[in-house]
Amino acid sequence: MEEYIEKFPGRVVHSKYYRTPLVYTSKRVIVIGNSASGHDVSTDLLTEAELPVYVSRHSKSRWDGDEPPAGIAWTPVIREFLPSGRIVFDDDTHLDDVDAVVYCTGYRVSFPFWNEAANGRPLWDYRTEHLVGGYWHTFFRDFPTLGIVGLPRTLTFRSFEYQGIALARLWAGRNALPLPGLDEQARWEAERVRRTQAEGKKFHDIPWDTGETTDYLEFLFRLAGLGTLKGEGRIPPVLGKDLIWAIEHVRKYPVPPGNDERATRGPGDETEEPGWVVVGEERPDPVLL
Numbered sequence: 354m355e356e357y358i359e360k361f362p363g364r365v366v367h368s369k370y371y372r373t374p375l376v377y378t379s380k381r382v383i384v385i386g387n388s389a390s391g392h393d394v395s396t397d398l399l400t401e402a403e404l405p406v407y408v409s410r411h412s413k414s415r416w417d418g419d420e421p422p423a424g425i426a427w428t429p430v431i432r433e434f435l436p437s438g439r440i441v442f443d444d445d446t447h448l449d450d451v452d453a454v455v456y457c458t459g460y461r462v463s464f465p466f467w468n469e470a471a472n473g474r475p476l477w478d479y480r481t482e483h484l485v486g487g488y489w490h491t492f493f494r495d496f497p498t499l500g501i502v503g504l505p506r507t508l509t510f511r512s513f514e515y516q517g518i519a520l521a522r523l524w525a526g527r528n529a530l531p532l533p534g535l536d537e538q539a540r541w542e543a544e545r546v547r548r549t550q551a552e553g554k555k556f557h558d559i560p561w562d563t564g565e566t567t568d569y570l571e572f573l574f575r576l577a578g579l580g581t582l583k584g585e586g587r588i589p590p591v592l593g594k595d596l597i598w599a600i601e602h603v604r605k606y607p608v609p610p611g612n613d614e615r616a617t618r619g620p621g622d623e624t625e626e627p628g629w630v631v632v633g634e635e636r637p638d639p640v641l642l
Contacts, residue, residue, distance in 0.1 A: 354434045356434075356436055357434035357435070357436065357438075360436055360438075361438065364451070364452070364453055364454060365453075365454045365456070366453070366454070366455055366456070367455075367456045367457075367458075368386075368390045368391075368394055368455055368456060368457040368458075369460060371394055371455060374397050374398050374400050374401040374402065375401055377398055377401055377402045377452070377453055378401045378402070379401070379402070379403055380402055380403055380452035380453055381402070381403045381407075381448070381450060381451050381452045381453075382398055382402045382403070382406050382407065382451075382452065382453045382454070382455060383407040383408075383409055383428070383431075383440065383448065383451055383453070383454045383455070384398070384406060384407065384408045384409070384455050384457055385408075385409045385430075385431065385454065385455065385456045385457060385458060386408075386409070386410075386411075386456065386457035386458045386459075387408050387410045387413075387414045387417065387457075388414060388457070388459070390457040390459075391408060391414075391457035392414065392416065392606060394455055394457050395408050395425060395457075396422075399424045399425075403452075404424045405421075405424055405425055405426035406424060406425055406426070407425075407426050407427075407428050407448065408421070408425055408426070408427055408428065409427075409428045409429065409430055409431055409442070410427055410428070410429070410430070411430050415606075415608060416606040416608050428442050428446070428448075429442045429443040429444045429446075430442065430443050431443075437449075438450070438451065440454070461479075462477055462482075462504075463477075464476045464477060472496075474486070474495075481546050481550065481556060482555060482556055482557075483542075483545075483546065483556035483557060484501065484504070484557075486542070487501070487542060488532070488533075488538040488541055488542065489541070489569070489572060489573070490504055490505040490516075490557055490559075490569075491516045491519065491520065491573070492520075492523075492532060492538070494535050494538050494539065498524065500516070500520040500523075500524075501516075502516045502517050502520070503516070504557050505557050505558070505559050505569070506555070506557060506558045506559065507558075507559035507560075507561070507566050507569065508561075508566060508570075508600070511570075511590060511592075511596075512559075512566075512569070512570060514587075514589060514590060515570050515573040515574065515577075515589045516573060518573070518577045518586075518587050518588075518589050519573040519576050519577040521577075521586075521587075522576070522577040522578060522586065523576070523577075527578070527586065528576055528577060528578060529575065529576065529577065529578025529579075530575055530576045530578070532576070561600060561601075567592070570589070570592070573589070574589050577589060
């Protein structure tokens with residue numbers, strides 16, 4: 354592969370550099386990986402790339418049916434990149450004249466702004482995959498003016514806002530509750546490392562169905578407190594009935610009938626809508642704002 358990349362510079366990229374399908378107009382593209390980013394990138398490419406867009410799969414994803422979607426062609430994993438430009442797959446099939454290969458094989462956390470030598474320690478433990486010296490996925494014991502927003506895998510932008518508000522209140526000295534003591538913060542980190550490793554889970558994943566997401570946001574909400582009577586200070590957005598219903602019933606990717614993972618999606622029939630799957634028919638009462 355190194356020889357291939359040297360001979361065809363810019364042809365092989367990672368999805369972290371993907372920004373727009375316009376770069377791939379009328380080009381023959383192979384997307385490697387069919388999890389979330391592979392699905393998103395390959396679908397996006399359908400508007401500009403030469404069809405079919407090839408998706409190299411190691412295994413079937415939970416939203417794959419028996420046949421690929423229109424405009425997509427599935428291939429096995431790549432076995433070899435040849436100096437001629439030919440790409441050979443595990444089943445001995447091959448493709449020539451490929452213009453681009455986009456690796457959608459996941460990401461590793463990196464902090465290029467962090468100077469380990471100057472700060473005395475690393476920020477991330479790659480063995481346990483978690484922040485070193487962190488608390489509540491947001492704060493740091495030994496760097497009280499350092500915070501991090503956006504790391505936990507939970508309600509994405511909603512949780513990011515909770516983190517940002519909590520940090521702003523803390524640094525402004527207007528937090529409603531203090532952070533626990535340093536010993537308690539250290540115990541939280543050590544216990545979470547122990548528990549997540551024992552359960553085979555990721556340190557910064559916060560599941561919804563166990564109630565952990567609610568506990569996580571509740572702490573940030575209580576620590577931040579409310580804004581002032583004059584409107585100074587943002588109030589964290591509430592988890593209203595409509596939002597909770599959407600979290601528990603709406604899926605971004607349609608799950609084809611017959612997929613084994615349907616059984617884990619909860620009761621109720623699934624009704625496919627363009628780009629979305631709605632599970633069940635019961636909707637919450639409307640919320641008046």
